[in-house]
Amino acid sequence: MKKFTLIGAGLVGSLLSIYLSRRGHKVTMYERRPDLRTNRISAGRSINLALSDRGWRGLEKVGVDKDIRKVALPMKGRIMHGLDSSLSHQPYGKEGQAIYSVSRGGLNCVLMDLAEKEGVEIHYNERCTQVDMKKSAAHFENFTTGKMIEVTSDHIISTDGAFSAGRLQMQLNTDRFNYSQTYLEHGYKELTIPPNANGDFAMDPDALHIWPRGTFMLIALPNMDKSFTCTLFFPFEGEYSFNSLDTEEKMLAFFNRMFPDAVALMPTLKEDYFANPASSLAIVRCFPWSFEDKLLLIGDAAHAIVPFYGQGMNCGFEDCVVFDQLMEEHGDDWSKIFRHFERLRKPDGDAIADLALANFIEMRDKVGHPEFLLQKKIEARFSEKYPERWIPLYTMVTFSPDIRYSEALKRRTTTGKNHGGSDEYSRH
Numbered sequence: 008m009k010k011f012t013l014i015g016a017g018l019v020g021s022l023l024s025i026y027l028s029r030r031g032h033k034v035t036m037y038e039r040r041p042d043l044r045t046n047r048i049s050a051g052r053s054i055n056l057a058l059s060d061r062g063w064r065g066l067e068k069v070g071v072d073k074d075i076r077k078v079a080l081p082m083k084g085r086i087m088h089g090l091d092s093s094l095s096h097q098p099y100g101k102e103g104q105a106i107y108s109v110s111r112g113g114l115n116c117v118l119m120d121l122a123e124k125e126g127v128e129i130h131y132n133e134r135c136t137q138v139d140m141k142k143s144a145a146h147f148e149n150f151t152t153g154k155m156i157e158v159t160s161d162h163i164i165s166t167d168g169a170f171s172a173g174r175l176q177m178q179l180n181t182d183r184f185n186y187s188q189t190y191l192e193h194g195y196k197e198l199t200i201p202p203n204a205n206g207d208f209a210m211d212p213d214a215l216h217i218w219p220r221g222t223f224m225l226i227a228l229p230n231m232d233k234s235f236t237c238t239l240f241f242p243f244e245g246e247y248s249f250n251s252l253d254t255e256e257k258m259l260a261f262f263n264r265m266f267p268d269a270v271a272l273m274p275t276l277k278e279d280y281f282a283n284p285a286s287s288l289a290i291v292r293c294f295p296w297s298f299e300d301k302l303l304l305i306g307d308a309a310h311a312i313v314p315f316y317g318q319g320m321n322c323g324f325e326d327c328v329v330f331d332q333l334m335e336e337h338g339d340d341w342s343k344i345f346r347h348f349e350r351l352r353k354p355d356g357d358a359i360a361d362l363a364l365a366n367f368i369e370m371r372d373k374v375g376h377p378e379f380l381l382q383k384k385i386e387a388r389f390s391e392k393y394p395e396r397w398i399p400l401y402t403m404v405t406f407s408p409d410i411r412y413s414e415a416l417k418r419r420t421t422t423g424k425n426h427g428g429s430d431e432y433s434r435h
Protein backbone atom coordinates (compact mmCIF):
# COMPACT_ATOMS: atom_id res chain seq x y z
CA MET A 8 0.00 0.00 0.00
CA LYS A 9 1.38 3.40 -1.02
CA LYS A 10 0.50 6.86 0.19
CA PHE A 11 -0.75 9.17 -2.58
CA THR A 12 -1.39 12.90 -2.46
CA LEU A 13 -3.66 14.16 -5.22
CA ILE A 14 -3.66 17.91 -5.90
CA GLY A 15 -7.19 18.87 -7.06
CA ALA A 16 -10.49 17.03 -6.51
CA GLY A 17 -12.00 17.93 -9.88
CA LEU A 18 -13.41 15.40 -12.33
CA VAL A 19 -10.19 13.53 -13.09
CA GLY A 20 -8.72 13.66 -9.57
CA SER A 21 -11.92 12.32 -8.02
CA LEU A 22 -12.15 9.45 -10.51
CA LEU A 23 -8.46 8.59 -10.26
CA SER A 24 -8.65 8.50 -6.46
CA ILE A 25 -11.27 5.74 -6.76
CA TYR A 26 -9.04 3.68 -9.06
CA LEU A 27 -6.09 4.07 -6.66
CA SER A 28 -8.18 3.20 -3.61
CA ARG A 29 -9.56 0.10 -5.27
CA ARG A 30 -5.97 -1.07 -5.65
CA GLY A 31 -5.47 -0.69 -1.93
CA HIS A 32 -3.61 2.62 -1.77
CA LYS A 33 -4.13 5.37 0.76
CA VAL A 34 -5.27 8.48 -1.10
CA THR A 35 -5.63 12.02 0.23
CA MET A 36 -6.92 14.78 -2.04
CA TYR A 37 -6.41 18.50 -1.47
CA GLU A 38 -8.83 20.80 -3.27
CA ARG A 39 -8.57 24.57 -3.33
CA ARG A 40 -12.34 25.16 -3.54
CA PRO A 41 -14.85 24.56 -0.73
CA ASP A 42 -16.82 21.30 -0.85
CA LEU A 43 -19.24 21.53 -3.78
CA ARG A 44 -21.73 19.31 -1.97
CA THR A 45 -22.28 21.70 0.93
CA ASN A 46 -21.60 25.07 -0.68
CA ARG A 47 -23.59 26.63 -3.47
CA ILE A 48 -20.61 27.35 -5.66
CA SER A 49 -19.92 26.66 -9.29
CA ALA A 50 -17.79 23.64 -10.13
CA GLY A 51 -15.82 25.99 -12.37
CA ARG A 52 -15.66 26.34 -16.13
CA SER A 53 -18.62 25.02 -18.13
CA ILE A 54 -21.90 24.16 -16.39
CA ASN A 55 -22.60 21.05 -18.42
CA LEU A 56 -20.43 18.72 -20.45
CA ALA A 57 -20.82 16.16 -23.21
CA LEU A 58 -19.90 12.72 -21.93
CA SER A 59 -19.15 10.07 -24.56
CA ASP A 60 -17.88 6.51 -24.81
CA ARG A 61 -14.32 7.03 -23.55
CA GLY A 62 -15.65 8.81 -20.49
CA TRP A 63 -18.35 6.19 -19.92
CA ARG A 64 -15.69 3.48 -20.03
CA GLY A 65 -13.77 5.25 -17.25
CA LEU A 66 -16.91 5.43 -15.12
CA GLU A 67 -18.03 1.86 -15.90
CA LYS A 68 -14.78 0.34 -14.71
CA VAL A 69 -15.41 1.64 -11.20
CA GLY A 70 -19.16 1.07 -11.39
CA VAL A 71 -20.41 4.67 -11.23
CA ASP A 72 -21.89 4.74 -14.70
CA LYS A 73 -25.34 3.62 -13.53
CA ASP A 74 -25.69 6.56 -11.15
CA ILE A 75 -24.57 9.00 -13.82
CA ARG A 76 -26.87 7.54 -16.50
CA LYS A 77 -29.85 8.55 -14.36
CA VAL A 78 -28.86 12.20 -14.67
CA ALA A 79 -27.44 12.19 -18.21
CA LEU A 80 -29.45 13.43 -21.18
CA PRO A 81 -28.76 11.74 -24.51
CA MET A 82 -28.06 14.04 -27.45
CA LYS A 83 -28.44 11.95 -30.59
CA GLY A 84 -27.30 14.60 -33.03
CA ARG A 85 -26.84 18.24 -33.81
CA ILE A 86 -29.62 20.65 -34.65
CA MET A 87 -28.40 23.64 -36.60
CA HIS A 88 -30.28 26.95 -36.36
CA GLY A 89 -30.06 29.13 -39.49
CA LEU A 90 -30.16 32.93 -39.56
CA ASP A 91 -33.76 32.64 -40.74
CA SER A 92 -34.49 30.32 -37.75
CA SER A 93 -34.71 27.28 -40.04
CA LEU A 94 -33.53 24.01 -38.51
CA SER A 95 -31.40 21.21 -39.95
CA HIS A 96 -30.48 17.94 -38.28
CA GLN A 97 -27.37 15.78 -38.33
CA PRO A 98 -27.19 12.51 -36.36
CA TYR A 99 -23.92 12.00 -34.47
CA GLY A 100 -23.68 8.34 -35.28
CA LYS A 101 -25.76 5.25 -35.93
CA GLU A 102 -29.13 4.48 -34.38
CA GLY A 103 -28.61 4.09 -30.63
CA GLN A 104 -25.46 6.21 -30.48
CA ALA A 105 -25.51 9.46 -28.54
CA ILE A 106 -23.36 11.78 -26.50
CA TYR A 107 -24.74 12.74 -23.08
CA SER A 108 -25.21 16.09 -21.43
CA VAL A 109 -24.20 15.93 -17.75
CA SER A 110 -23.85 18.57 -15.08
CA ARG A 111 -20.20 19.18 -14.21
CA GLY A 112 -21.04 19.86 -10.56
CA GLY A 113 -23.39 16.87 -10.28
CA LEU A 114 -20.83 14.50 -11.79
CA ASN A 115 -18.06 15.83 -9.57
CA CYS A 116 -20.25 15.39 -6.46
CA VAL A 117 -21.11 11.75 -7.33
CA LEU A 118 -17.42 11.00 -7.87
CA MET A 119 -16.42 12.63 -4.57
CA ASP A 120 -19.16 10.70 -2.72
CA LEU A 121 -17.88 7.44 -4.11
CA ALA A 122 -14.26 8.37 -3.44
CA GLU A 123 -15.07 8.96 0.23
CA LYS A 124 -16.94 5.65 0.40
CA GLU A 125 -13.75 4.01 -0.85
CA GLY A 126 -11.80 5.60 2.00
CA VAL A 127 -10.33 8.60 0.16
CA GLU A 128 -9.80 11.63 2.41
CA ILE A 129 -10.64 15.00 0.86
CA HIS A 130 -9.50 18.33 2.30
CA TYR A 131 -11.08 21.52 1.00
CA ASN A 132 -9.98 25.15 0.80
CA GLU A 133 -6.42 23.87 0.43
CA ARG A 134 -4.49 25.49 -2.38
CA CYS A 135 -1.26 23.88 -3.45
CA THR A 136 1.42 26.56 -3.43
CA GLN A 137 4.52 24.49 -4.06
CA VAL A 138 5.78 20.97 -4.62
CA ASP A 139 9.17 19.78 -3.43
CA MET A 140 9.60 17.00 -5.96
CA LYS A 141 12.79 15.48 -4.52
CA LYS A 142 11.17 15.14 -1.10
CA SER A 143 7.80 14.16 -2.55
CA ALA A 144 6.23 16.92 -0.46
CA ALA A 145 3.36 19.22 -1.40
CA HIS A 146 2.66 22.52 0.36
CA PHE A 147 -0.86 23.82 0.84
CA GLU A 148 -2.30 27.07 2.09
CA ASN A 149 -5.73 26.94 3.72
CA PHE A 150 -8.01 29.66 2.36
CA THR A 151 -10.06 30.00 5.52
CA THR A 152 -7.39 29.77 8.22
CA GLY A 153 -4.34 30.93 6.25
CA LYS A 154 -2.45 27.95 7.73
CA MET A 155 0.35 26.46 5.64
CA ILE A 156 1.04 22.73 5.73
CA GLU A 157 3.56 20.39 4.19
CA VAL A 158 2.30 16.94 3.19
CA THR A 159 4.73 14.15 2.36
CA SER A 160 3.70 10.93 0.65
CA ASP A 161 5.15 8.25 -1.58
CA HIS A 162 3.71 9.77 -4.75
CA ILE A 163 2.05 13.04 -5.74
CA ILE A 164 -0.38 13.23 -8.64
CA SER A 165 -1.28 16.63 -10.00
CA THR A 166 -4.89 16.59 -11.12
CA ASP A 167 -5.29 20.33 -10.76
CA GLY A 168 -6.34 21.22 -14.26
CA ALA A 169 -5.17 23.55 -16.99
CA PHE A 170 -3.32 25.95 -14.67
CA SER A 171 -1.68 23.21 -12.64
CA ALA A 172 0.52 24.07 -9.68
CA GLY A 173 2.31 20.73 -9.99
CA ARG A 174 3.13 21.41 -13.63
CA LEU A 175 4.46 24.85 -12.74
CA GLN A 176 6.91 23.24 -10.34
CA MET A 177 8.13 20.91 -13.10
CA GLN A 178 8.60 23.94 -15.32
CA LEU A 179 10.52 25.88 -12.67
CA ASN A 180 12.59 23.09 -11.21
CA THR A 181 13.43 20.53 -13.86
CA ASP A 182 15.77 20.78 -16.81
CA ARG A 183 14.45 20.62 -20.38
CA PHE A 184 10.78 20.63 -19.50
CA ASN A 185 8.84 21.43 -22.68
CA TYR A 186 5.87 23.67 -22.26
CA SER A 187 3.55 25.70 -24.44
CA GLN A 188 0.34 27.54 -23.68
CA THR A 189 -1.66 28.99 -26.54
CA TYR A 190 -4.74 31.14 -26.10
CA LEU A 191 -7.46 31.29 -28.71
CA GLU A 192 -8.64 34.67 -29.96
CA HIS A 193 -12.09 33.44 -28.95
CA GLY A 194 -13.43 33.14 -25.44
CA TYR A 195 -16.75 31.85 -24.12
CA LYS A 196 -19.68 33.15 -22.14
CA GLU A 197 -22.52 31.08 -20.69
CA LEU A 198 -26.16 32.12 -21.13
CA THR A 199 -29.45 30.40 -20.27
CA ILE A 200 -32.62 29.21 -21.95
CA PRO A 201 -35.02 28.42 -19.08
CA PRO A 202 -37.94 25.95 -19.32
CA ASN A 203 -40.93 27.33 -21.25
CA ALA A 204 -44.21 28.53 -19.72
CA ASN A 205 -45.43 24.90 -19.40
CA GLY A 206 -42.30 23.99 -17.47
CA ASP A 207 -40.99 21.96 -20.40
CA PHE A 208 -37.86 22.16 -22.56
CA ALA A 209 -38.07 25.19 -24.85
CA MET A 210 -36.33 23.24 -27.68
CA ASP A 211 -35.78 19.62 -28.64
CA PRO A 212 -33.78 18.17 -25.70
CA ASP A 213 -32.45 15.18 -27.69
CA ALA A 214 -29.82 17.21 -29.48
CA LEU A 215 -26.95 19.62 -29.14
CA HIS A 216 -28.10 22.89 -30.68
CA ILE A 217 -25.72 25.00 -32.75
CA TRP A 218 -26.09 28.45 -34.25
CA PRO A 219 -23.08 28.36 -36.63
CA ARG A 220 -22.16 31.84 -37.80
CA GLY A 221 -18.84 31.45 -39.60
CA THR A 222 -16.32 33.01 -37.25
CA PHE A 223 -18.32 32.48 -34.06
CA MET A 224 -21.13 30.28 -32.75
CA LEU A 225 -23.65 29.73 -30.01
CA ILE A 226 -24.34 26.21 -28.72
CA ALA A 227 -26.89 24.84 -26.23
CA LEU A 228 -26.92 21.63 -24.18
CA PRO A 229 -29.98 20.42 -22.22
CA ASN A 230 -30.06 20.16 -18.42
CA MET A 231 -32.09 17.89 -16.15
CA ASP A 232 -34.16 20.88 -14.90
CA LYS A 233 -35.40 21.36 -18.50
CA SER A 234 -33.29 24.43 -19.08
CA PHE A 235 -30.48 24.71 -21.63
CA THR A 236 -27.05 26.09 -20.94
CA CYS A 237 -25.92 28.09 -23.94
CA THR A 238 -22.31 28.95 -24.65
CA LEU A 239 -21.33 31.78 -26.94
CA PHE A 240 -17.88 31.22 -28.46
CA PHE A 241 -16.91 34.67 -29.62
CA PRO A 242 -13.76 36.74 -30.34
CA PHE A 243 -12.44 38.92 -27.53
CA GLU A 244 -11.50 41.74 -29.91
CA GLY A 245 -12.71 43.06 -33.26
CA GLU A 246 -15.80 44.52 -34.89
CA TYR A 247 -18.10 41.91 -33.35
CA SER A 248 -16.54 40.78 -30.10
CA PHE A 249 -16.96 40.69 -26.34
CA ASN A 250 -15.15 44.02 -26.31
CA SER A 251 -17.34 45.71 -28.89
CA LEU A 252 -20.74 44.56 -27.57
CA ASP A 253 -20.41 46.80 -24.55
CA THR A 254 -23.91 48.28 -24.29
CA GLU A 255 -27.35 46.69 -24.02
CA GLU A 256 -28.40 48.23 -27.33
CA LYS A 257 -25.40 46.90 -29.24
CA MET A 258 -25.65 43.46 -27.67
CA LEU A 259 -29.39 43.10 -28.27
CA ALA A 260 -29.20 44.38 -31.85
CA PHE A 261 -26.45 41.84 -32.55
CA PHE A 262 -28.25 38.91 -30.90
CA ASN A 263 -31.54 39.76 -32.62
CA ARG A 264 -29.79 39.73 -35.96
CA MET A 265 -27.63 36.64 -35.39
CA PHE A 266 -29.70 34.42 -33.09
CA PRO A 267 -33.32 35.59 -33.42
CA ASP A 268 -34.95 32.29 -32.40
CA ALA A 269 -32.64 31.90 -29.40
CA VAL A 270 -33.24 35.46 -28.17
CA ALA A 271 -36.97 34.74 -28.09
CA LEU A 272 -36.23 31.97 -25.55
CA MET A 273 -33.82 33.96 -23.37
CA PRO A 274 -35.75 36.22 -21.00
CA THR A 275 -32.63 36.93 -18.91
CA LEU A 276 -30.27 37.49 -21.81
CA LYS A 277 -29.37 41.06 -20.81
CA GLU A 278 -28.67 40.15 -17.20
CA ASP A 279 -26.77 36.96 -18.10
CA TYR A 280 -24.70 38.60 -20.80
CA PHE A 281 -23.45 41.41 -18.59
CA ALA A 282 -23.17 39.40 -15.37
CA ASN A 283 -21.37 36.33 -16.69
CA PRO A 284 -17.68 36.45 -17.42
CA ALA A 285 -16.08 36.03 -20.84
CA SER A 286 -13.63 33.24 -20.11
CA SER A 287 -10.55 32.35 -22.09
CA LEU A 288 -9.69 29.11 -23.87
CA ALA A 289 -6.18 27.73 -23.84
CA ILE A 290 -4.30 24.75 -25.20
CA VAL A 291 -1.50 23.48 -22.97
CA ARG A 292 1.11 21.01 -24.14
CA CYS A 293 4.03 19.85 -22.08
CA PHE A 294 6.47 17.00 -21.63
CA PRO A 295 7.58 15.07 -19.63
CA TRP A 296 4.56 14.51 -17.44
CA SER A 297 6.46 12.96 -14.56
CA PHE A 298 9.40 13.45 -12.25
CA GLU A 299 10.99 10.15 -11.20
CA ASP A 300 8.33 8.20 -9.29
CA LYS A 301 7.48 11.29 -7.25
CA LEU A 302 5.19 13.50 -9.32
CA LEU A 303 2.85 12.80 -12.23
CA LEU A 304 0.54 15.09 -14.21
CA ILE A 305 -2.82 13.69 -15.36
CA GLY A 306 -5.91 15.17 -17.04
CA ASP A 307 -5.92 18.84 -18.01
CA ALA A 308 -2.76 19.36 -15.96
CA ALA A 309 -0.94 17.35 -18.64
CA HIS A 310 -3.00 18.21 -21.72
CA ALA A 311 -5.52 21.04 -21.66
CA ILE A 312 -7.44 21.30 -24.93
CA VAL A 313 -10.20 23.45 -26.38
CA PRO A 314 -13.75 22.14 -25.90
CA PHE A 315 -14.89 21.78 -29.51
CA TYR A 316 -14.79 17.99 -29.66
CA GLY A 317 -16.30 17.64 -26.17
CA GLN A 318 -13.34 15.43 -25.23
CA GLY A 319 -11.28 17.11 -22.46
CA MET A 320 -12.96 15.28 -19.59
CA ASN A 321 -13.41 12.12 -21.67
CA CYS A 322 -9.67 12.13 -22.38
CA GLY A 323 -8.94 12.65 -18.67
CA PHE A 324 -11.19 9.72 -17.74
CA GLU A 325 -9.42 7.62 -20.35
CA ASP A 326 -6.12 8.61 -18.67
CA CYS A 327 -7.46 6.95 -15.50
CA VAL A 328 -8.29 3.73 -17.37
CA VAL A 329 -4.83 3.60 -18.96
CA PHE A 330 -3.15 4.38 -15.63
CA ASP A 331 -5.07 1.53 -14.01
CA GLN A 332 -3.98 -0.87 -16.76
CA LEU A 333 -0.37 0.15 -16.17
CA MET A 334 -0.70 -0.44 -12.41
CA GLU A 335 -1.87 -3.92 -13.32
CA GLU A 336 1.00 -4.42 -15.75
CA HIS A 337 3.93 -3.01 -13.74
CA GLY A 338 2.92 -3.84 -10.17
CA ASP A 339 4.88 -1.76 -7.70
CA ASP A 340 7.39 -0.28 -10.15
CA TRP A 341 6.13 3.28 -10.01
CA SER A 342 8.91 4.84 -12.10
CA LYS A 343 8.00 2.41 -14.84
CA ILE A 344 4.27 3.13 -14.48
CA PHE A 345 4.79 6.91 -14.67
CA ARG A 346 7.20 6.69 -17.61
CA HIS A 347 5.07 4.26 -19.56
CA PHE A 348 1.96 6.34 -18.91
CA GLU A 349 3.45 9.56 -20.27
CA ARG A 350 4.93 7.82 -23.32
CA LEU A 351 1.63 6.17 -24.17
CA ARG A 352 -0.65 9.10 -23.54
CA LYS A 353 1.34 12.04 -24.87
CA PRO A 354 0.59 11.26 -28.56
CA ASP A 355 -3.08 10.86 -27.70
CA GLY A 356 -3.18 14.14 -25.78
CA ASP A 357 -1.52 15.90 -28.71
CA ALA A 358 -3.85 14.26 -31.22
CA ILE A 359 -7.05 15.25 -29.46
CA ALA A 360 -5.68 18.79 -29.01
CA ASP A 361 -5.26 19.04 -32.81
CA LEU A 362 -8.61 17.42 -33.54
CA ALA A 363 -10.45 19.67 -31.09
CA LEU A 364 -9.03 22.79 -32.65
CA ALA A 365 -9.94 21.61 -36.14
CA ASN A 366 -13.46 20.83 -35.00
CA PHE A 367 -14.03 24.48 -34.05
CA ILE A 368 -14.06 25.36 -37.73
CA GLU A 369 -16.41 22.48 -38.49
CA MET A 370 -18.84 23.51 -35.75
CA ARG A 371 -18.88 27.25 -36.20
CA ASP A 372 -18.88 27.22 -40.00
CA LYS A 373 -19.18 23.97 -41.95
CA VAL A 374 -22.18 22.47 -40.16
CA GLY A 375 -24.27 25.34 -41.50
CA HIS A 376 -23.72 24.35 -45.15
CA PRO A 377 -26.02 21.92 -47.00
CA GLU A 378 -23.00 20.39 -48.83
CA PHE A 379 -21.44 19.49 -45.49
CA LEU A 380 -24.63 17.78 -44.33
CA LEU A 381 -24.82 15.89 -47.61
CA GLN A 382 -21.19 14.80 -47.25
CA LYS A 383 -21.93 13.53 -43.72
CA LYS A 384 -24.91 11.56 -45.03
CA ILE A 385 -22.79 9.94 -47.73
CA GLU A 386 -20.05 9.14 -45.22
CA ALA A 387 -22.54 7.55 -42.81
CA ARG A 388 -24.08 5.43 -45.59
CA PHE A 389 -20.65 4.32 -46.85
CA SER A 390 -19.43 3.44 -43.38
CA GLU A 391 -22.63 1.51 -42.66
CA LYS A 392 -22.05 -0.57 -45.80
CA TYR A 393 -18.29 -1.03 -45.41
CA PRO A 394 -17.56 -0.63 -41.69
CA GLU A 395 -14.32 -2.57 -41.99
CA ARG A 396 -13.01 -0.18 -44.64
CA TRP A 397 -13.82 3.22 -43.23
CA ILE A 398 -15.14 4.80 -40.03
CA PRO A 399 -16.05 8.51 -39.87
CA LEU A 400 -13.61 10.57 -37.79
CA TYR A 401 -16.33 11.70 -35.38
CA THR A 402 -17.27 8.07 -34.74
CA MET A 403 -13.64 7.08 -34.11
CA VAL A 404 -13.15 9.91 -31.62
CA THR A 405 -16.49 9.77 -29.87
CA PHE A 406 -17.89 6.26 -30.09
CA SER A 407 -14.79 4.05 -30.53
CA PRO A 408 -12.81 3.91 -27.27
CA ASP A 409 -10.72 1.05 -28.68
CA ILE A 410 -9.28 3.39 -31.31
CA ARG A 411 -6.68 5.70 -29.79
CA TYR A 412 -7.01 9.42 -30.49
CA SER A 413 -3.60 9.28 -32.19
CA GLU A 414 -4.81 6.43 -34.40
CA ALA A 415 -7.98 8.36 -35.30
CA LEU A 416 -5.87 11.35 -36.28
CA LYS A 417 -3.52 9.15 -38.29
CA ARG A 418 -6.40 7.52 -40.17
CA ARG A 419 -7.78 10.94 -40.97
CA THR A 420 -4.33 12.01 -42.12
CA THR A 421 -4.16 9.19 -44.60
CA THR A 422 -7.34 10.54 -46.17
CA GLY A 423 -5.58 13.75 -47.09
CA LYS A 424 -5.20 16.10 -44.11
CA ASN A 425 -1.68 16.73 -42.93
CA HIS A 426 -0.89 15.88 -39.33
CA GLY A 427 1.97 13.95 -37.81
CA GLY A 428 2.19 11.83 -34.67
CA SER A 429 4.10 8.89 -33.29
CA ASP A 430 2.85 6.04 -31.14
CA GLU A 431 5.24 6.46 -28.28
CA TYR A 432 6.73 9.70 -27.08
CA SER A 433 10.30 9.50 -25.91
CA ARG A 434 12.08 11.68 -23.42
CA HIS A 435 14.78 14.02 -24.78
Ligand SMILES: Cc1cc2nc3c(=O)[nH]c(=O)nc-3n(C[C@H](O)[C@H](O)[C@H](O)COP(=O)(O)OP(=O)(O)OC[C@H]3O[C@@H](n4cnc5c(N)ncnc54)[C@H](O)[C@@H]3O)c2cc1C
Pocket residue numbers: 014015016017018019020037038039040051052053055056057058133134135136166167168169170171172195238305306307308314316317318319320321322323
Ligand atom coordinates in the same frame (compact mmCIF):
# COMPACT_ATOMS: atom_id res chain seq x y z
C1 LIG B 1 -16.37 25.72 -21.90
C2 LIG B 1 -15.86 24.31 -21.73
C3 LIG B 1 -16.64 23.26 -22.16
C4 LIG B 1 -16.17 21.95 -22.02
N1 LIG B 1 -16.94 20.94 -22.49
C5 LIG B 1 -16.49 19.67 -22.40
C6 LIG B 1 -17.28 18.59 -22.87
O1 LIG B 1 -18.39 18.80 -23.39
N2 LIG B 1 -16.79 17.32 -22.77
C7 LIG B 1 -15.57 17.06 -22.22
O2 LIG B 1 -15.18 15.88 -22.17
N3 LIG B 1 -14.80 18.07 -21.76
C8 LIG B 1 -15.22 19.35 -21.83
N4 LIG B 1 -14.46 20.37 -21.34
C9 LIG B 1 -13.13 20.06 -20.79
C10 LIG B 1 -13.23 19.63 -19.33
O3 LIG B 1 -13.82 20.66 -18.59
C11 LIG B 1 -11.84 19.35 -18.77
O4 LIG B 1 -11.09 18.57 -19.66
C12 LIG B 1 -11.96 18.62 -17.43
O5 LIG B 1 -12.62 19.44 -16.51
C13 LIG B 1 -10.57 18.27 -16.92
O6 LIG B 1 -10.68 17.72 -15.64
P1 LIG B 1 -9.49 17.87 -14.59
O7 LIG B 1 -9.95 17.20 -13.36
O8 LIG B 1 -8.20 17.47 -15.23
O9 LIG B 1 -9.37 19.44 -14.35
P2 LIG B 1 -10.45 20.39 -13.65
O10 LIG B 1 -11.82 19.95 -13.95
O11 LIG B 1 -10.04 21.78 -14.02
O12 LIG B 1 -10.21 20.13 -12.10
C14 LIG B 1 -9.04 20.60 -11.44
C15 LIG B 1 -9.35 20.72 -9.96
O13 LIG B 1 -8.16 21.12 -9.29
C16 LIG B 1 -8.44 22.20 -8.43
N5 LIG B 1 -7.21 23.01 -8.32
C17 LIG B 1 -6.66 23.81 -9.27
N6 LIG B 1 -5.53 24.34 -8.81
C18 LIG B 1 -5.34 23.87 -7.57
C19 LIG B 1 -4.34 24.07 -6.58
N7 LIG B 1 -3.28 24.89 -6.78
N8 LIG B 1 -4.46 23.43 -5.38
C20 LIG B 1 -5.51 22.61 -5.14
N9 LIG B 1 -6.50 22.39 -6.04
C21 LIG B 1 -6.41 23.01 -7.24
C22 LIG B 1 -9.59 22.94 -9.09
O14 LIG B 1 -10.31 23.72 -8.15
C23 LIG B 1 -10.40 21.78 -9.64
O15 LIG B 1 -11.30 21.26 -8.71
C24 LIG B 1 -14.91 21.69 -21.45
C25 LIG B 1 -14.12 22.77 -21.00
C26 LIG B 1 -14.59 24.06 -21.14
C27 LIG B 1 -13.73 25.19 -20.66
